[in-house]
Amino acid sequence: MKNIFRGYSAILYKEFLVVLRDPLTLFFMFVPPVIQLIAFGFALDTDVKNLSLVVLDQDRTVESRQIIERFVNTGTFKLKGEVGSPDELSRAIREGKAYVGLDIPPGFTRELHAGRTARVEVVIDGSNSTIAASALNTAIGITFRESILQLLAVTGGRDVPVEVRPQILYNPAMRSPNFFVPGVIGLVLQIATVFATAMSLVRERERGTLEQLLVSPLSRWGLMLGKLTPYLFISVTMAVGLFAAMRWIFHVPIAGSVSALMVAVVFYVFALLSLGLLISTRAQNQMQALQMSMLFILPSVFFSGFIFPRETMPWIFYAVGACLPATYFIELMRAIILRGATLAEFWLNVVVLAGMGLALFSLCAIQFKRKIA
């Protein structure tokens, strides 16, 4: 058999020129991913801080002011102002002016000094369960601490009987960008790459240039590889840009090796570009290609473990996730970037990504018909 990649260099030459000359393709490859990264990165922030707080201080003593200060000092709450009555407090929450209301009843200090339980009322807007839970935990923490200090003063003890010494590994500040941004990079890369190749053969079909290629001695493998290579270069360049944004805009440190990161990117992008090509061999026009790409991209957002942990999913969605390259890539990204893992420790992810890439690429070349219609 002759060279199975016959015509590869000609396609490569043409494809590079076409891609670099088409400002729209370049624009859509580079600009949306960066915007998506920044938008997703800033929007997906589950760190709860600066929740607006209104206070109804009916006691007006040193002690009551002290407890308000404790709330504000955690950083979770931000004092929005004082209200004059319980009604006003409820209204502030209903109107969305505050998430949390702190109501200190009259006689708070009196009860405290008398050794009876002094009550503080905390009113929380439960519409957003995450925020509500966080506010509640903080409020409980503050009052527990306050109670223990009071008890210690009474018993004359000096130390807290039991204390937690937390040691949070890999993301000690528990910043959510550290968790989300590597995942966002996986998704953003996927959108750009799948679309890029999904359109490429379809466009030739629509323009009629595909017929011209088919009457030439070009081989299927040469055609596919020639179409894929330029986008591989562009996507890897794009990934470098995204990592730079992650490092310097979102201040996510890269614990592992950068070269491991790039190896993972190359395998992942190859699989996605092949998937795009496969769509391209099937779709008859650009609209179909777009819809087929979306069909694949949407599940990746939900089932890849990007936001929701896969372990808690019903088995069917867990299985869907197992078929998506994004699942393996995002896991790998978090391991390398956050935990400094090596490729050897995650060899299975690398093998799966490489296997998916080779399988998809072979599939496009094999099932691509050298005939029209």
Next chain:
Amino acid sequence: MPAETMIECENLTRRFGHFTAVDHVSLKIAKGSIFGFLGPNGSGKSTVIRMLCGLLEPTEGSARIGGFDVVKQTDEIKSLIGYMSQKFSLYDELTVHENLQFYGRLYGLRGEVLTKRREELIALTHIEPYLNRRASLLSGGWRQRLAMACSLMHHPNVLFLDEPTAGIDPVARRELWDLLFEFSSRGMTLFVTTHYMDEAERCTHVGYIHMSKLVVCGAPDDLKTLPIVNPPGTKRLDITCDHVTTALQVMRHLAGVRAATVFGQSMHLLVEEQLPEQRIREELARAGVPRVDIHPMGPSLEDVFVALTTQNNGGGK
């Protein structure tokens, strides 16, 4: 003189589901000829070309180009043929020079050979002034020349052109034909589909396909002597006069006139031989058309195709 056969097909048939696009077409085209392939839209012209180029597999029948089977020996066929599709498919983002370079490389030309061939085709098509222009910015005529140059980069022996002159201005059209004659004189075989009768007249051989069937095939002059075109006891007349449309109505109602068609300032008539010219003059004079010029004439290719189509449709109109 018996020339070597370049393109040959036997009972070539293609069905799409229940629709038969090409129905048992058999052809023989000699090396160096310009074969004009005519037929209405949707009659199967492009389907035949696509089968011959190996883009579409025949449902039935076989075809050979230069002795190679188009289905089994596609590799040999590919280097033998060039194909210029209907849309002059070029890469709009590439310049003229880059398009040539790309098609050359696609066919495996490299280095010196590629450069030499490129220069030859640039000289032949006179496209030199536009070398660095993007293909998207070329006019129709230049696009077509570039498309042709691209399809010729690999020195094909046979060139298929699917409606090469559709939407092109008359000057460009004439220049393209000059090029085609030049190629033909160098031994290249050309297979051209067209809608223009004047282009068909220039071909060495023509084929006419109607409703998926090849109705006729041969040299234009031979076709014009077919009995169906020249029914016994009839003659063709060319009549030049004023008020042609009035005259046409008169002639159509005159006994002995089988067919009448307007061609600009004149009419073409198919009349029975015994109808005297004097009778025609009298009728026209009565209708207010006094000055009339009558000349005998032979059938045109259009007459040939009209006669054959009418017969094929069952004789009715």
